[in-house]
Amino acid sequence: MKLFPHQDIVLNDTYEYNRVAYYLDMGLGKTYVGSEKMWELNTPYNLVICQKSKIDDWVQHFNTFYDYTVVIYDKQPIEKIPEDSVLIINYERVWRRPELLKLRNFTMMLDESSKIKNEKSKQSKFILNLVAHNVILLSGTPTGGKYEELWSQLHLLGWKISKKLYLKQFVEQEWDELNQQYKIVGYKNVDRLKKKLRQYGAVFMKTEEVFDLPKDNHNIVKITGTKEYNEFSRHSIVEISGEELVGDTSTAKKLYLRQLAGVYNQNKLAYVKDLIDSTNDRIIIFYNFKKEYAALVEMIDKPISTVNGDLKDLTAYEEHENSVTLIQYQAGAMGLNLQKANKLVYFTLTDKSELFEQSKKRIHRIGQERPVFYWYLLTSGSIEWRIKDVLEMRKDYTDELFEEEEM
Known part of the structure; x- marks a missing residue:
C-alpha cells in the first residue's frame, strides 16, 4: 500500500x-x-x-x-x-x-x-x-x-x-x-x-493544506413559503393533506416547522424537480425524514440510488451519469466517496453541525476534478434560515481548532 x-x-x-x-x-x-x-x-x-x-x-x-x-x-x-x-x-x-x-x-x-x-x-x-x-x-x-x-x-x-x-x-x-x-x-x-x-x-x-481541490460554489435558494407554515407558526396547529399537525411541545413544534418548510412545501418539491430535470449529471440530495424520501422518489423519473437506515444501494450512482442519489444524513453523511458527482442539493438541513460538515465532503474530496456546486433550499421566513445560521456558526468554532497555532 x-x-x-x-x-x-x-x-x-x-x-x-x-x-x-x-x-x-x-x-x-x-x-x-x-x-x-x-x-x-x-x-x-x-x-x-x-x-x-x-x-x-x-x-x-x-x-x-x-x-x-x-x-x-x-x-x-x-x-x-x-x-x-x-x-x-x-x-x-x-x-x-x-x-x-x-x-x-x-x-x-x-x-x-x-x-x-x-x-x-x-x-x-x-x-x-x-x-x-x-x-x-x-x-x-x-x-x-x-x-x-x-x-x-x-x-x-x-x-x-x-x-x-x-x-x-x-x-x-x-x-x-x-x-x-x-x-x-x-x-x-x-x-x-x-x-x-x-x-x-x-x-x-x-x-486545502494538502491538495488544491476544485472550487466549491454555494447557492442559497429562497423558496416561497406557504400559508400552512404561517398558520402553524402562529397557532401551533394546522391541517394539511388530511393530517392534523399539533405542536404541543417545543420538540414537536420544531419537527413540524421543519417538515412544513420541506416535504409539505410544494414549491420546494417543484424546484427540486426542475433542478433534476435541468441536468443529465449525477445529483446528490440530502434529506432528513422518511416522508421526504417518499415524496422525492415519487417525482423522480431517473435512476435512483438510496442510502438510509433501511437501504444502501449505490448501483444507479455507479452505473448511470444521470442518476439521483438520495441520502439520509444519519446513514450517509459520513464515510461515502461520491466524487463522481459534483452537484449536491440540501432538500432540508440537518440540525447536527457534524453531519452538515461531513455531508459537504462527500463530493468535495480527493479525486474530484470538477468544480462542485451546492444548493441550499431554504423556505422564506422559515426555521430553516436559523438552522443554517447555527450550522455555519458551529463550523467557525470547528475551523478555529484546525488552524495552525500562531507563532
Whole structure:
C-alpha cells in the first residue's frame, strides 16, 4: 500500500506515540493512516469500533492490504480470540460485549471518534473503561463545533484532566436563571488547548493544506413559503393533506416547522424537480425524514440510488451519469466517496453541525476534478434560515481548532 506524502508525514510525526488522534479533514485518508499506525504498533489483538454502515468497508480494507484475521464481532460472542486479529464492531453493539473488558495487550481504534462525545452514554462509558494498550482516534470533525464534547477523547489520549477543570479552563459559561443551569456561550484559552492536544498525540490537517481541490460554489435558494407554515407558526396547529399537525411541545413544534418548510412545501418539491430535470449529471440530495424520501422518489423519473437506515444501494450512482442519489444524513453523511458527482442539493438541513460538515465532503474530496456546486433550499421566513445560521456558526468554532497555532 503506497501512502500519500501527507500521510507519511503524519505517521512519522506520531511515531513515538502509542495514543494518537488523527483529526484529518474528510478525504485525506484517515482509514489508511489509522490502519498503518495499527500495523506499526503490532499488538496481538486489535479492536476497531465504527459505525454499522462502515463495517463492510473496514473488512474489505483489512482483507485487501493486510494479512490479519478479520472478525466481525457483531452477532455472537467469541470463545477464543485469535492472535494477529482485528475485531470489528459497531458503536451500538460494543457495550453489549462485556467480555471485551477482559481483553489485554490490544490496540483500539475508534473510527469517527466524535461518537463518544457524550461520556455519560452507555457506549462511551464502556469504551472509556476498556483497558487498551494503544489508542487510535479518527475523525474529520472531532468536536462537532463544540469544544466541551472533546473531553472523552482527551481522556483516551491520556490527558487525565477532570471534566470540571476542563470546562473551567476552556469553556465560557453563564448562569441561565430561567432554566437554573449553566449554559455555554463561548470558548477561551484555545491556543493552550491546541498545544495540549498536540502534546497528547493529536494531529490536525485540513484538505486545502494538502491538495488544491476544485472550487466549491454555494447557492442559497429562497423558496416561497406557504400559508400552512404561517398558520402553524402562529397557532401551533394546522391541517394539511388530511393530517392534523399539533405542536404541543417545543420538540414537536420544531419537527413540524421543519417538515412544513420541506416535504409539505410544494414549491420546494417543484424546484427540486426542475433542478433534476435541468441536468443529465449525477445529483446528490440530502434529506432528513422518511416522508421526504417518499415524496422525492415519487417525482423522480431517473435512476435512483438510496442510502438510509433501511437501504444502501449505490448501483444507479455507479452505473448511470444521470442518476439521483438520495441520502439520509444519519446513514450517509459520513464515510461515502461520491466524487463522481459534483452537484449536491440540501432538500432540508440537518440540525447536527457534524453531519452538515461531513455531508459537504462527500463530493468535495480527493479525486474530484470538477468544480462542485451546492444548493441550499431554504423556505422564506422559515426555521430553516436559523438552522443554517447555527450550522455555519458551529463550523467557525470547528475551523478555529484546525488552524495552525500562531507563532
